[in-house]
Amino acid sequence: MTSVALPRPMSSPKAVAWAGIVVALVGLWLALPPWTVRTPVPSLVLCLGALGCGIHAARSGARQEGWWAILAAVLAGLLAFQATQAQVGTLDDIISAGLFAATLRWATPLTFGAIGGLFSERTGVVNIGLEGAMLFGAFFAVWGAAETGNWFVGVLAALAIGALVGLLHAVFCVHLRADQIVVGTAVNLLALGVTSFLLRKIYGFSGTPADLDQIPNVSIPLIRDIPFVGDVIGDMNLLIWVGLATVPLAWLIIFRTPLGLRMRAVGENPRAAETVGIGVYLIRDLGVVVSGMLAALGGAYLSLAFTGSFNEGMTAGRGFIALAVLILGKWRPFPILASALLFGFASALADRLSSVGISADLLKGLPYIVTLIALVGFIGRSTAPAADGKPYVRGGA
Amino acid sequence: MRAAIARAARAARFPAIAVVLAFVVGGLVVLLTGNNPFSVYKQLILGAGLDYPFHWLPGNPLGVDPDIAKFNLVATIVATTPLILAGLCVAFAFRAGLFNIGGTGQFWVGGVTAFVIADRLSGLPGPLLILLAIAGAALGGAVWGAIPGYFKAARGAHEVISTIMLNWVAVYLGQYLFGLDGPLKGPTENPISVDIPDRAKLPGIWGDVQPVHAGIFVALGAAVAFSLIFRRTAFGYDVRAVGFNPEAARAGGVRVGRIIVLAMAVSGLFAGLAGGGEVLGVNYHIASNEFAPLQIGFVGIAVALLGRNTAIGCVLAAFLFGALQSGSNQLQGAFASDLAVPLSQTVQGVIVLLVSAELIGRKLTTRRVARRPAERLPDEGQAPAAP
Numbered sequence: 001m002t003s004v005a006l007p008r009p010m011s012s013p014k015a016v017a018w019a020g021i022v023v024a025l026v027g028l029w030l031a032l033p034p035w036t037v038r039t040p041v042p043s044l045v046l047c048l049g050a051l052g053c054g055i056h057a058a059r060s061g062a063r064q065e066g067w068w069a070i071l072a073a074v075l076a077g078l079l080a081f082q083a084t085q086a087q088v089g090t091l092d093d094i095i096s097a098g099l100f101a102a103t104l105r106w107a108t109p110l111t112f113g114a115i116g117g118l119f120s121e122r123t124g125v126v127n128i129g130l131e132g133a134m135l136f137g138a139f140f141a142v143w144g145a146a147e148t149g150n151w152f153v154g155v156l157a158a159l160a161i162g163a164l165v166g167l168l169h170a171v172f173c174v175h176l177r178a179d180q181i182v183v184g185t186a187v188n189l190l191a192l193g194v195t196s197f198l199l200r201k202i203y204g205f206s207g208t209p210a211d212l213d214q215i216p217n218v219s220i221p222l223i224r225d226i227p228f229v230g231d232v233i234g235d236m237n238l239l240i241w242v243g244l245a246t247v248p249l250a251w252l253i254i255f256r257t258p259l260g261l262r263m264r265a266v267g268e269n270p271r272a273a274e275t276v277g278i279g280v281y282l283i284r285d286l287g288v289v290v291s292g293m294l295a296a297l298g299g300a301y302l303s304l305a306f307t308g309s310f311n312e313g314m315t316a317g318r319g320f321i322a323l324a325v326l327i328l329g330k331w332r333p334f335p336i337l338a339s340a341l342l343f344g345f346a347s348a349l350a351d352r353l354s355s356v357g358i359s360a361d362l363l364k365g366l367p368y369i370v371t372l373i374a375l376v377g378f379i380g381r382s383t384a385p386a387a388d389g390k391p392y393v394r395g396g397a
Numbered sequence: 398m399r400a401a402i403a404r405a406a407r408a409a410r411f412p413a414i415a416v417v418l419a420f421v422v423g424g425l426v427v428l429l430t431g432n433n434p435f436s437v438y439k440q441l442i443l444g445a446g447l448d449y450p451f452h453w454l455p456g457n458p459l460g461v462d463p464d465i466a467k468f469n470l471v472a473t474i475v476a477t478t479p480l481i482l483a484g485l486c487v488a489f490a491f492r493a494g495l496f497n498i499g500g501t502g503q504f505w506v507g508g509v510t511a512f513v514i515a516d517r518l519s520g521l522p523g524p525l526l527i528l529l530a531i532a533g534a535a536l537g538g539a540v541w542g543a544i545p546g547y548f549k550a551a552r553g554a555h556e557v558i559s560t561i562m563l564n565w566v567a568v569y570l571g572q573y574l575f576g577l578d579g580p581l582k583g584p585t586e587n588p589i590s591v592d593i594p595d596r597a598k599l600p601g602i603w604g605d606v607q608p609v610h611a612g613i614f615v616a617l618g619a620a621v622a623f624s625l626i627f628r629r630t631a632f633g634y635d636v637r638a639v640g641f642n643p644e645a646a647r648a649g650g651v652r653v654g655r656i657i658v659l660a661m662a663v664s665g666l667f668a669g670l671a672g673g674g675e676v677l678g679v680n681y682h683i684a685s686n687e688f689a690p691l692q693i694g695f696v697g698i699a700v701a702l703l704g705r706n707t708a709i710g711c712v713l714a715a716f717l718f719g720a721l722q723s724g725s726n727q728l729q730g731a732f733a734s735d736l737a738v739p740l741s742q743t744v745q746g747v748i749v750l751l752v753s754a755e756l757i758g759r760k761l762t763t764r765r766v767a768r769r770p771a772e773r774l775p776d777e778g779q780a781p782a783a784p
Contacts, residue, residue: 128498128557178753181496181557185698186749193742200735201430320561327558361576365569368562375554375562384555 013057017065020053021072028076031083040084047077067377094352097231107344108243112298113322114336115250116291123287124267124387128184130295131319132191133165137296138303139195142208142310151213158300166292170285177391196312208310215305239301251333267385270392324371343367415751423744444727445720446470471604477719481616482671484700484711486664491706493660494640499560500668500694502567503538507669508676510537515597523596538669539662546661550654571688588685599678612674624708702752
């Protein structure tokens with residue numbers, strides 16, 4: 001902009017940003033066990049320093065890392081302040097292996113939903129029907145398990161209904177080229193109506209059976225006995241492991257196989273993809289169906305492991321959070337996992353805080369603000385697959 | 398005049414087909430549960446009070462009980478009032494090529510603002526207090542809508558995502574404000590606010606227990622304003638231009654970013670009015686557990702789509718959904734309201750799905766008739782191309 005040459009920063013802005021992130025985390029850590037410094041001053045000073053690093057980095061080129069540092073500084077400052085206001089004993093109760101185990105539990109349905117959304121959006125179909133697919137999955141998992149007395153059948157039923165919902169979505173969005181958001185809305189409305197209807201018709205006022213065959217936990221002999229680590233992952237639900245495994249698997253499929261290359265090609269430039277002989281509609285159908293199945297699996301986890309029952313509208317917007325996770329993760333599997341863990345952590349923390357009598361509604365809202373800041377700060381429109389949300393006319397003009 | 402009627406009939410043709418098909422699907426579901434769809438639908442119609450006008454027939458041949466029918470019709474109109482505004486909210490953004498999923502958040506920000514004004518400024522004379530509270534609701538909704546508009550205009554953040562995020566922010570903020578530790582909680586132990594003072598309550602117009610309140614005039618007035626904006630103002634023209642083709646609008650000298658922010662603000666304003674109307678005219682207080690992220694905004698989408706994004710269409714569609722809602726609450730017997738409520742949700746879902754398919758049907762026929770390189774401008778009321 002100006003003709004005056006600005007002095008080059010002494011260190012790389014990226015390194016400054018990362019230093020800021022680390023400083024912010026240290027600031028937060030000071031307020032937590034085992035240190036539990038009882039005054040917010042040192043934490044806030046460190047977080048202010050981190051904020052400075054972030055702003056500096058963001059202004060001198062490392063936009064993305066800088067914004068992350070700014071975010072980390074703000075979050076760490078808020079949390080550290082909150083923590084210094086609480087009793088030490090309460091903190092010891094809250095910050096425990098149980099918190100991290102709960103984080104994984106809360107994050108799992110989000111991971112399934114977001115990875116599902118990834119498959120759909122990488123092929124160019126925006127899927128705001130994730131919520132509906134999840135709700136359908138949650139109901140039919142319970143139904144299958146109740147009918148047969150076998151959780152595995154329940155999971156299969158969820159996968160089947162998820163595929164069906166995905167197929168419906170694909171027929172309307174891909175083949176009939178209906179507006180993707182409108183169809184997603186319809187799927188969500190349908191899911192709420194149909195599952196509530198079936199719940200009341202089949203199970204009546206008593207709700208789903210209490211003696212459901214639930215998805216089992218996996219107890220790992222040696223790891224189980226490691227302190228802390230064993231408490232977190234030694235006895236986790238099977239579907240949490242499956243959810244964690246989905247992430248590298250998705251990465252492998254999308255970024256390391258010919259099929260994944262085709263998916264990405266269709267999502268970025270369907271015209272070019274078709275020119276080289278890729279069946280655009282087929283790839284998109286596949287992406288949407290897989291997304292329905294994964295979201296439904298997330299629903300199955302919710303009903304058959306997380307709560308052990310089905311209640312009306314029990315997904316309570318998790319499909320939409322999964323969408324936020326997908327965006328915050330910038331349409332990439334591992335960052336998606338990190339974002340899901342962030343949302344899961346906020347939920348688990350809020351859950352624990354309210355169980356010791358601290359209101360946590362504001363904390364629950366924090367991940368959404370983080371996503372908004374990220375969206376405005378550095379995600380913007382450039383990161384989404386280029387053809388995301390655009391219907392494609394095969395062999396058209 | 399005849400041409401106008403013919404045009405209206407043409408516009409209503411596809412939505413009417415969608416509604417009929419959805420009711421057929423709903424009827425099949427009823428049939429599968431072993432009930433008679435005709436008697437269920439008859440109960441639904443009576444439960445919504447749609448038989449009320451027939452008591453004026455000489456001699457009342459249908460034997461309508463005017464009191465019961467009036468009670469039910471009043472409930473339907475009360476339910477219709479916020480739906481009109483929620484539909485206008487989605488429709489206005491749609492006209493600008495924007496998808497406002499944030500109706501729920503804007504609804505709540507409007508409702509909470511109206512509550513705070515009615516509660517804290519209760520010393521003011523009644524009419525002024527009501528006017529201020531309604532203005533506050535409108536402003537609150539408009540601000541909550543303008544934020545994603547600004548994010549879109551300035552940073553390219555997709556409005557669908559940012560409105561979803563802002564819904565949740567509003568919901569949690571509301572849960573906090575009216576929750577156990579919240580500053581707006583009433584003096585009782587429950588997470589509920591106090592009632593607003595009587596003078597701040599919207600006056601009842603028709604009916605006794607929960608009368609049709611003055612909010613219906615606000616809703617109908619908003620519908621008229623909606624229509625006038627698009628028929629008579631340069632702003633409305635610019636909004637439509639941006640909706641049809643932002644690039645062309647920009648080339649034509651429209652400040653696209655500004656229009657996007659303003660369109661989202663007006664859209665949010667309608668939702669804020671809906672929230673204000675519910676607080677001032679129906680509930681009179683707010684409870685922490687009322688804040689749910691997915692309700693009114695989504696029904697608004699169904700209303701707007703069925704109403705083809707026109708003012709009159711939104712009013713009619715809102716009345717249909719309002720009747721469905723209040724009618725299913727009155728169902729009794731074998732097919733009681735516990736099944737009817739999800740059934741009417743399902744019918745809504747089918748309607749939205751079919752309306753989306755209708756847009757395609759229209760696209761396909763247009764293509765077949767006029768396969769020219771130049772794209773035709775979509776008809777008024779049709780959803781513009783994806784933003």
